[in-house]
Every structure is written in structure tokens, then in C-alpha cells.
Amino acid sequence: MSKEKGESMADKKRKSETINIIRHVGDRLTELKKIYNDVNTRKSEMLIHQLLPNHIRRRGMSHNPKRLPKRYRAAHINQMQKSGLENKPKKRPSRKYRRRPANLMKEYCRRKLKNVWLETHIWHAKRFKMKDLWGYKVPYSSTNKRYRASYKAIKSHCLIQDISYYSCIEVTGELPILTERLSKIASKDCGLTLTAKCYLNGTREGQATVFKKDSYPYNAIAQISFIWKQNDESRKTIWIFVHPSAYKELLKELIELFETVSVQNLKSTLIRNPKYLNSAINVEIIELKDTLNRYRLTGPFSNSVITKTFSMADKNQNTWLKTYINDNPHYAASYEQQVAIYDSLRNTSSAFEYQTSGVLSLIVTDPRTNRLNAQKIFRTQNDSFNSGNYVLNIPKTASCSPLWNKELRDEIFKTKLPNSELNKLRNEKQLLPAVAAPFEKTLQPIPIILIQRGHLSSLNDRRSNNLGDGWDIIVPAGYGLSTWLSLIKFGARVVAGFEEENLIMNEMKVDIFQPDTVMGIKEYERIGIDETEKYFKKPPNKRINYRKFKISSPFSLPFMKLINEWRKGTDDFYILRNKSLLNELNVAVHKSTDFNFDKIDSNALIPIFMTNNGEYRMSKDCNFGLICLPRCRDIKRALELDYTKTKEPILIEESGHDETEGMRKNVRFNHKKLLKRLRNRRVKAKRKLQAVSEKFVKIQKSQTKDMIEKYFKDMCDLWLPSKSSSIRHQCSREVIGYISKSYFRFTDGKVCAIGYLTCDGLKALMDIFKKFKKLKPFVLTRATNSKNYFKANFHVNF
Amino acid sequence: MSSNNRNRQDFKKRKPPKNFTRPNDVYITNKTDFGAQINKCIKILNSEVGEVFIHSIGNAINRAINLALKLEEDHSFKYEVNTSTINLVDDYFPEDDDDDFSIQKRLNSCIHIRIYRPYLLASEDDNKEEPEKLIKI
Numbered sequence: 001m002s003k004e005k006g007e008s009m010a011d012k013k014r015k016s017e018t019i020n021i022i023r024h025v026g027d028r029l030t031e032l033k034k035i036y037n038d039v040n041t042r043k044s045e046m047l048i049h050q051l052l053p054n055h056i057r058r059r060g061m062s063h064n065p066k067r068l069p070k071r072y073r074a075a076h077i078n079q080m081q082k083s084g085l086e087n088k089p090k091k092r093p094s095r096k097y098r099r100r101p102a103n104l105m106k107e108y109c110r111r112k113l114k115n116v117w118l119e120t121h122i123w124h125a126k127r128f129k130m131k132d133l134w135g136y137k138v139p140y141s142s143t144n145k146r147y148r149a150s151y152k153a154i155k156s157h158c159l160i161q162d163i164s165y166y167s168c169i170e171v172t173g174e175l176p177i178l179t180e181r182l183s184k185i186a187s188k189d190c191g192l193t194l195t196a197k198c199y200l201n202g203t204r205e206g207q208a209t210v211f212k213k214d215s216y217p218y219n220a221i222a223q224i225s226f227i228w229k230q231n232d233e234s235r236k237t238i239w240i241f242v243h244p245s246a247y248k249e250l251l252k253e254l255i256e257l258f259e260t261v262s263v264q265n266l267k268s269t270l271i272r273n274p275k276y277l278n279s280a281i282n283v284e285i286i287e288l289k290d291t292l293n294r295y296r297l298t299g300p301f302s303n304s305v306i307t308k309t310f311s312m313a314d315k316n317q318n319t320w321l322k323t324y325i326n327d328n329p330h331y332a333a334s335y336e337q338q339v340a341i342y343d344s345l346r347n348t349s350s351a352f353e354y355q356t357s358g359v360l361s362l363i364v365t366d367p368r369t370n371r372l373n374a375q376k377i378f379r380t381q382n383d384s385f386n387s388g389n390y391v392l393n394i395p396k397t398a399s400c401s402p403l404w405n406k407e408l409r410d411e412i413f414k415t416k417l418p419n420s421e422l423n424k425l426r427n428e429k430q431l432l433p434a435v436a437a438p439f440e441k442t443l444q445p446i447p448i449i450l451i452q453r454g455h456l457s458s459l460n461d462r463r464s465n466n467l468g469d470g471w472d473i474i475v476p477a478g479y480g481l482s483t484w485l486s487l488i489k490f491g492a493r494v495v496a497g498f499e500e501e502n503l504i505m506n507e508m509k510v511d512i513f514q515p516d517t518v519m520g521i522k523e524y525e526r527i528g529i530d531e532t533e534k535y536f537k538k539p540p541n542k543r544i545n546y547r548k549f550k551i552s553s554p555f556s557l558p559f560m561k562l563i564n565e566w567r568k569g570t571d572d573f574y575i576l577r578n579k580s581l582l583n584e585l586n587v588a589v590h591k592s593t594d595f596n597f598d599k600i601d602s603n604a605l606i607p608i609f610m611t612n613n614g615e616y617r618m619s620k621d622c623n624f625g626l627i628c629l630p631r632c633r634d635i636k637r638a639l640e641l642d643y644t645k646t647k648e649p650i651l652i653e654e655s656g657h658d659e660t661e662g663m664r665k666n667v668r669f670n671h672k673k674l675l676k677r678l679r680n681r682r683v684k685a686k687r688k689l690q691a692v693s694e695k696f697v698k699i700q701k702s703q704t705k706d707m708i709e710k711y712f713k714d715m716c717d718l719w720l721p722s723k724s725s726s727i728r729h730q731c732s733r734e735v736i737g738y739i740s741k742s743y744f745r746f747t748d749g750k751v752c753a754i755g756y757l758t759c760d761g762l763k764a765l766m767d768i769f770k771k772f773k774k775l776k777p778f779v780l781t782r783a784t785n786s787k788n789y790f791k792a793n794f795h796v797n798f
Numbered sequence: 799m800s801s802n803n804r805n806r807q808d809f810k811k812r813k814p815p816k817n818f819t820r821p822n823d824v825y826i827t828n829k830t831d832f833g834a835q836i837n838k839c840i841k842i843l844n845s846e847v848g849e850v851f852i853h854s855i856g857n858a859i860n861r862a863i864n865l866a867l868k869l870e871e872d873h874s875f876k877y878e879v880n881t882s883t884i885n886l887v888d889d890y891f892p893e894d895d896d897d898d899f900s901i902q903k904r905l906n907s908c909i910h911i912r913i914y915r916p917y918l919l920a921s922e923d924d925n926k927e928e929p930e931k932l933i934k935i
Contacts, residue, residue, distance in 0.1 A: 196895040466813040
């Protein structure tokens, strides 16, 4: 305490009683620092277990920290880590511990962070190979051998698939504005657009291809499906369902199209349904990603599965439905209509007896309450066959659904009775097995939307009529798994994954991953990377030498370059989607008549579908194969082979020269030599040290990781054909197109392929066939793993 | 159901109904191999069921008649014939944004032929002496 002169007594007294803490501590800073330092640092060099008094020490304390008193353990482990002794990896907890419900849930939450899980994920994970695709864990292929079974299911039973990863975007606005803006991303040439009159009243689901704004025919984004909300107001709402691989691009496009701004705070990332608003034109975009479940039933049985699974809810029960009808009196009439239509649906026996791509809204009881004896009712006699009772002219109110209401959806999600509680109640109140207890009627009903899928196979495909028909079901979040289990219980036994979905599309001749869309580009990139990886995992003597096979792009579809080589100066390509042009072209190809190719832009690719008529095949499952232009002698030989019914390839490619073979040998030799030299050096160094030291000296670790990686990369480049080589003249026949996928088609019993031809290539082909009167044009195909050219008949696919 | 804009391009037929689905109902199409169809019928006829119903519509009626005659000629089965009419539905897809979907209902003729083993009748009548002989078809 310092005393100062000239201060009053009162001041002195006050100062003597109070201490200024800041100053007080500041004066003693150095001492405090020293004390703090002394306390925190140990003076002795000993470890913690060595510092303990004898009576607390135990054997093996340094080895096993559990022998230390608890309060010293953390410090001990810390010390051991610092001293460089490797801490043993933690032992994996026992299975019993890991599978306790709480721990299991924790683990699931951790895994969900990386990829979005579907509601039926765990069900699928037990039965399917799961793959990380498009930010989701997607059931890829069944672990059962079910490929042919899936086809049988489509043909005569019911195939079910969870496609909840198809994401939904909701757009709301005044109809004139929506019509004006949405017309910029779709074209009338490709068929009906998003605002076609027949879709606007909400009774049908539409399909369309969307493009970037005003850039048709270039820059296609994806094929989408959409439904409009049924209402009579001028303010309309549309749900756009898009494949998740093109979701971001479409959303970005829509935001730019309507010039909307995000409403939410950008920093918070955990918003379930992000919203974007343009208040000037009053347009709202809401992301409904992962809030709706969508299940796809395919096959003639799907109708009976649905009618057995769902029963209409009673509107007189005291649930949200009663209040909803009270609040919206106009809904009461449509509810009655829906009940009537659903009843008539029971009399039909297949999806194609319903209005084509018709939308039907239903309010159904909780699917968990339906516990009829499933085995007994599964398959009645007339189930899978057409009864001739058509349900065709659906009133537009049939598609009016409370599912469009966001608040209601959220409420339904929140107030769902959990399974555990339902089971508890059942235990208490149920008297007879398999009969619903009275309390189950009071469970809240759920709104669902049924969408008929019919006539989706390609238009000029007459043979696979009604193949792939079925229903899509949209179920609100929370009820996904219970609905799924219920559907399976009532007959949807065969379940499809991504591979089986492809099979359906293949049978319908539909290419969902068209190579000019965002979806397609990403998909073929993924396949390309997978295939490349697979290729280089093989030992060199098991790899196909593509240079000798004269294939310059084994893992990609280089359409851009191909078009450029057929006509210089092109910078982009697109797939021809103009229906009238495609139709004309198809007729011209079919009847081998003249076609004015000036009508088609040279940047266009023409989608074709190919089949072999003979017994020889294109190689199955071989994407990226070549489509080549036959010469006159090939055509003559094909006719000869047809006449004699000989199963031989039309032409066998001569083996090409591999100019990099010597280089590869050289590089490999030098690399091996270098590695050997480096190893010898390390051995020598070790011996030198060993001579001096008494202890055993370990050999130094190799530092060649980077070198080996570089070597592998160089070798990969030397293995694969150079990127600068010609595409059009890569082999002895001119290349006019590429096969995007080839597969065995059960409907035909043949290997078929979907491919794309350049416009100039097709023109050249038609010119050659002019010399052969009344002969339908065909192409030569060659798989990447073969030198054989086969004849393939084709037609334009649209 | 407007008849304008009915191009062949956007027109599709719906599947015709299959009203009978017993195991011995055989639907005859022009696409299936004729020999396979005959074998299928013979297989059913030689089983315990002993009779087969073949159905076909429109273009394929010829096929069904041929099949029945062939079975009669080569294997001495008997047949009886019925005809009927069924409703069919075609879908027309709109080409333009202002058009609507439309359907066309039309009728088509069908034939139903019952083919049976003659001994079934014969065993009831006076030819009771040699049933074994007739069974070996």
C-alpha cells in the first residue's frame, strides 16, 4: 500500500480499506507467473506411476493404465503418448455392447452424416449391396440372384422399388408467370411441356426433358416428371421430381429462372425445406428433398397389391381428417369421389385399366393396422389379369390431396404413434390375433398419392406393350418404412435396386441416362472411372490391349470429338428429341427411302436401338462399343451369311500395332532397376551401422512411395490409347456412333443395344444402302473387348 | 374423343383382356412359335385335365383355327367352337400443349375353341370296351 501526501483523512481511510485488483495483480505479475509455471511443470523426470508412494503402486502399472488410481489415468496416458510410445489402438467394443439400441442408433447417426439414408435403408441394407450414389446410400443390386426374377415380376407379378431419392422441388406462382418462365426450359418439339393443358388440372403426371434457360436443344439437364396441384385458383403449385444427380443443377436453374432469393439465413445449414422467394412476381420455390417417399410398383399385380394394402380412412373418426374437412368444405366432395374411385379400382385388376398417368389422391388408414392374413389373400384367381373394367374418365377433384399442405405433413410426421407404443397398446387391448383392436381406428390416417404409370416404353415399340406398367406411391415422411413393409406383406415380393431399375428401363427401350444430360454425363463418368479402376487392377497379361484392338476410347463416349471429325467446327452436341423429325427419320430408315438431312443440324445425335437377328451376339454388358459404317463388300458378305445361315462375324479386325509396347518394357525395366539400386543402398547403409553398433539395426524404410505412384500413372498412360488419336478412323471401318449400353433383353430374347449415331454418319450409311434396293440399312457393331464386327439391325428410338 | 391429330406416332393400344385364367386356358398369338403352341396344348390334353380352351382375337383367329384343325387331324382330338366380341381401348397422346388425352373404344371378334380327348365322352356312351386304346394318344 503506498501512501501519498496531501490527501484527506477520509480518502486515506477509504484507500486503506480497498484494493485495486488489476493494479494489485499487475504489480505481482512476475511472481504469479513463476508460481503458475512451478505448479504446472514437474521438476522430476519421473513418470506418474513412478511418483506414487509404494503402497499404491501395482505390478504392470506402466503397461496397464487401469491399474493406476482413476485420477492419474488421463495424465499417464498423455505422458505415454508424448514420450513417443505408441498408444495401443482402442479395442473394438464387444458386439453385444455395440448392438445395444442406444449405441446402435448413435452409430447410425454417425453414418448418416456422410450420405442420406432412405427410410427403408436398414431393411435394404440387410438384403442389398448398398452403394454411395448421388449423395445417397442407394440399394444397388440384390444379394439374391434376382435378375431374371425381376423380369418375371414385371411381366406377370409385381416388382417394388424404393425411389425416394428422386427429389422434389415445389414451385408456386401465378399461372401466366409460371407458363411464361417454364416454357424457357422446355420445348414443344420434344412433346408436351410442363404447362400443357392436360396436366394443369392435376389429374395426370407429366414427363418432360428440361434444358438450361433458352438453350434448347443444347444443355439438357434431365428428364423430369411433374404433377400440378389441383385447385381452381390462378395461383398454381407444381411438384417437379428429378433424379438426384441433376437435382442441384435443376434447382439452380429454377432459382435463376424466377430470380428468387433464399429466405433463410444462409449460415444455418440445418434447414429441412429451404425456401426461395421472389416477392416482385410472387413466386416461391421450396426444396422438398427427402420429405416425400416414393415407391414404384411395376407389373400386373401392382393393382391388387395396392388395393389390399390400403383401406380408405373413416372421416368420422376424431382425427386430423375430420378437422381438415371441416376447415375445407370443398374437400368433402372430393373425398367422397376418391372413395368411389378407389372402390371401382378394386374391381379392375391391372394398372393399365386406369387412366393413363392418372393421379389419384387417397386418405388411408395407418398401414400398420392392416393385419389381414396376408398369405390367405395373396393371389386370388383373377388378380393379375385384365378384367375389362376400365376406370377412365376421372373427375379432376380426385387428385385433390391434403399431402400438398406443408403444415399438415409436418404435423403428421410429429404426431405419429411410435411402433413401440403401438405394440404396447396392442399387448394391452388386443383380444383376437390378426384382428384390429378398436383403438387402432383412432390412429391418424395418412394422405397418399397414387400415380399410374402406363405407356412409358418408347413410342415406336409395339412389342413390349404395357410392359413396365404400374403405380407410383407418394407417402409422407415418417410413414415410409411401415408402408413399405405393408406393401411387401401384401404381395410385392420381388424388390428392385438400381440394377433392376435399369432392367425395367432396358426392357422398355428407355435410356434414362442420355449422354447429353447432366444426369448422363455424371453417370458415364462414374462408369468410366469404375471400369478404368477395374482394368488396372488386372495383371498386365490379363488386360486387353486396346491399341492392338484399335479402340481409342474404351471407357468413355467421345461424341464431341466424333462429331468434330465428321464435320469440322462444331463445339457442342445434343441428342435429337424433335418427335416429328425422329418419326420421319424412322420411316425413312425403315423403308430405306430418301431423307433430306439438311433438316437436321449436324451437331445432333440420333438415338437408335439395335438388335441382332442371327444367333451371334453383340457382347453383353459392354458399354462404349463402336457402331461402324459397313462397306459394300460387308453388305454382300452379310447377305451371304444370312443366306447360308452361318454364324460368323462379318469381319475380323486386324491386330493393330502397339507402338508403346517397347516403351512400357523400358520404363518397367528402368523402374525395377532403380528400386533395386535404392534397396541395395539402404542395405549397405544398414550394414555399415551394424558393424559399429552392438544392437540390432533395422533397415531404413523405403522412401519410394511417390516414385511408385508416378510410375503407375505413367504406365496407365502408356497402356491406354492416346487421346489425340483419331476417333472416326480408329479401325478399318469408319466409326459413325457409339453404343451407350448393351444388354440382354428378355422381351426379345436377344442382346440389344441403345446407341447414338452422328447425323453425317447416318447420311453416309443411307447413301451406301441406296445401291442395294429394298434392303433395310444395318450397321456394324463391335464391342471394346472384341475384334469381331457383327451386323445389327436398328430403328430410330424415341 | 376428338379425332383430330391422330398420328400413328402417338397412338398405343392397351393390352386386350384375358378373362379366363385357368391352367388349361391357352391364348394364341401370332408371335409365338406354332409348334410350341401345339406342344403346349398336347401336354395339357394328355394330362389329367384332358381338355384345353384356346382363345384368340382378331388377326390371330386364323392361327387358333389352324391349331385346332391340326390337333384334330394329327392327334384325333375333338373340338367345339364359340365366338364372342371384346372391348378394346386405344390411347391417343396429345401432340400439342392445348390438346387433351383421348381414348378410342373399339370392338374386336374372338374365338374360343374347346379341344378335348374324345374318350371322355366315349367312356360314357357305348364304346366302353376299349378305353385303354383311346387313351394312348
